[in-house]
Amino acid sequence: MNDRQIQIVLDSFWPLFEAALKYTLPLAISSFAIGLLLAVLTALAQISGVRILKFIARVYVWIIRGTPLLVQLFIIFYGLPTIGIILPAFVAALIGFSLSVGAYGSEIVRSAIQSVPKGQWEAAYSIGMTRGQALRRVILPQAARVSVPPLANSFIGLVKDTSLASSITYIELFYKSQQVVARTYEALILYAEAAVIYLIFTSVLFVLQSYLEKRLGRSLSS
Amino acid sequence: MMLEIRNLHKAFGSLEVLKGIDVNLEKGKVLAIIGPSGSGKTTLLRCINLLEMPDQGTMKLSDRELDFQPGRKISSREVTELRKHTGMVFQSYNLFPHKNVMDNIMEGPVVVQKKDKAQAFKTAQALLEKVGLGDRGSYYPHQLSGGQQQRVGIARAMAMEPDVLLFDEPTSALDPELVGEVLRVIKQLALEGRTMVIVTHEMKFAADVADHVILMDGGHIIEQGPPDQVINHPQSARAQQFMNRISGEDI
Numbered sequence: 134m135n136d137r138q139i140q141i142v143l144d145s146f147w148p149l150f151e152a153a154l155k156y157t158l159p160l161a162i163s164s165f166a167i168g169l170l171l172a173v174l175t176a177l178a179q180i181s182g183v184r185i186l187k188f189i190a191r192v193y194v195w196i197i198r199g200t201p202l203l204v205q206l207f208i209i210f211y212g213l214p215t216i217g218i219i220l221p222a223f224v225a226a227l228i229g230f231s232l233s234v235g236a237y238g239s240e241i242v243r244s245a246i247q248s249v250p251k252g253q254w255e256a257a258y259s260i261g262m263t264r265g266q267a268l269r270r271v272i273l274p275q276a277a278r279v280s281v282p283p284l285a286n287s288f289i290g291l292v293k294d295t296s297l298a299s300s301i302t303y304i305e306l307f308y309k310s311q312q313v314v315a316r317t318y319e320a321l322i323l324y325a326e327a328a329v330i331y332l333i334f335t336s337v338l339f340v341l342q343s344y345l346e347k348r349l350g351r352s353l354s355s
Numbered sequence: 356m357m358l359e360i361r362n363l364h365k366a367f368g369s370l371e372v373l374k375g376i377d378v379n380l381e382k383g384k385v386l387a388i389i390g391p392s393g394s395g396k397t398t399l400l401r402c403i404n405l406l407e408m409p410d411q412g413t414m415k416l417s418d419r420e421l422d423f424q425p426g427r428k429i430s431s432r433e434v435t436e437l438r439k440h441t442g443m444v445f446q447s448y449n450l451f452p453h454k455n456v457m458d459n460i461m462e463g464p465v466v467v468q469k470k471d472k473a474q475a476f477k478t479a480q481a482l483l484e485k486v487g488l489g490d491r492g493s494y495y496p497h498q499l500s501g502g503q504q505q506r507v508g509i510a511r512a513m514a515m516e517p518d519v520l521l522f523d524e525p526t527s528a529l530d531p532e533l534v535g536e537v538l539r540v541i542k543q544l545a546l547e548g549r550t551m552v553i554v555t556h557e558m559k560f561a562a563d564v565a566d567h568v569i570l571m572d573g574g575h576i577i578e579q580g581p582p583d584q585v586i587n588h589p590q591s592a593r594a595q596q597f598m599n600r601i602s603g604e605d606i
């Protein structure tokens with residue numbers, strides 16, 4: 134690297150890092166929160182005895198899992214305006230990512246619920262609980278522990294996937310680095326720099342994840 | 356009568372498991388259900404608290420009466436109502452692993468019966484002492500031995516102050532040296548006059564605590580009466596065969 138390139142890297146580091154903090158992370162966190170709620174609702178719909186709820190949940194998961202996230206984002210941001218629904222880039226991205234987390238997360242939550250032994254339902258019923266009470270008090274707390282590791286993985290995946298939002302003009306870390314490249318023509322250096330910043334964030338998450346898993350592992354087995 | 360069952364039928368698909376069972380159990384009495392594997396003992400027990408829904412027959416528990424008919428659904432309100440008045444102790448304990456011993460016991464009284472927490476705590480503590488675990492309230496199930504877990508299971512069932520306590524082979528998942536401590540607790544409950552239905556393979560125990568014994572085979576009751584009669588002097592050939600085989604295993 135020559136002096137000019139080093140200067141570009143130094144000058145762009147903080148703006149890129151700031152974009153990650155102010156735009157990438159908030160998008161990831163808020164769509165994860167909404168997506169998680171959707172995931173639980175969808176999982177509950179799928180294990181419910183209500184046929185129409187089951188059907189809606191299944192179609193939703195089918196469509197989201199069966200189509201590319203990038204195409205979904207394009208439909209929401211560029212497609213919907215043609216029928217008069219114009220959304221800011223952040224909202225479009227939020228909807229797209231939430232729907233995605235909801236669909237994939239529902240599979241995690243559902244299998245976690247199903248991993249709770251049948252005897253737990255029966256014990257709950259045997260003390261007179263309703264289905265709802267059994268779910269809330271006995272089944273979901275146990276399912277939550279089981280689903281923490283895979284959900285942590287989806288969150289880390291989501292942080293990286295938010296880079297797709299650059300394609301619908303949401304100015305997050307990756308979009309920002311593209312802007313600098315357009316100005317400086319230093320594609321390799323700047324995209325590598327963006328990668329490093331993603332790596333910083335995901336590394337912190339990896340550490341958090343393994344800490345969380347250790348804690349859970351201890352309380353579950355020991 | 357505390358429990359009256361008439362002509363109870365239950366099938367799983369095309370497999371008929373209960374083929375017309377009648378049971379009478381007076382308040383304060385202990386009923387033991389014995390019989391070969393697959394004869395329908397567990398199914399009968401689970402029908403009593405509606406973990407299995409009978410296809411046909413009637414059941415009366417205390418003053419609540421249920422009439423089962425094919426195609427007629429018992430409302431979920433009636434189901435939970437009945438379950439509030441029964442307690443069940445499971446072969447594999449089924450304690451709630453995410454709650455400590457005290458919370459396991461208080462869960463029913465507080466969440467289902469909406470009892471005052473302080474009151475429920477006192478009752479739970481007294482129950483724990485009764486089963487010999489007064490100092491284990493803050494332990495989690497995985498920190499206890501099987502015998503201790505099962506005694507918590509008994510305390511949890513008792514906390515609902517049920518009309519009848521149901522036991523499904525409460526000691527068969529236990530190491531032999533832990534069986535005694537659980538049987539002693541159950542025996543104590545019998546002496547206190549709890550109404551209980553116990554499915555068991557422990558013949559000596561059945562003979563010891565039961566007031567009445569039912570021997571099931573192939574979905575029928577093939578012999579019943581006082582323990583001495585059913586266990587030591589069975590009448591039918593089929594019953595004699597079963598008792599002989601069991602006593603053979605004992606030795």
Ligand SMILES: Nc1ncnc2c1ncn2[C@@H]1O[C@H](COP(=O)(O)OP(=O)(O)OP(=O)(O)O)[C@@H](O)[C@H]1O
Binds near residue numbers: 391393394
């Ligand atoms: N949920 C179910 N679905 C299908 N078949 C079942 C179900 N539960 C029990 N059965 C069948 O019903 C029959 C009676 O079972 P049950 O568990 O009542 O026997 P049991 O007398 O308790 O036997 P064991 O001494 O082995 O516990 C068995 O053939 C069993 O395979």
Ligand SMILES: [Mg+2]
Binds near residue numbers: 396397398
């Ligand atoms: Mg059984």
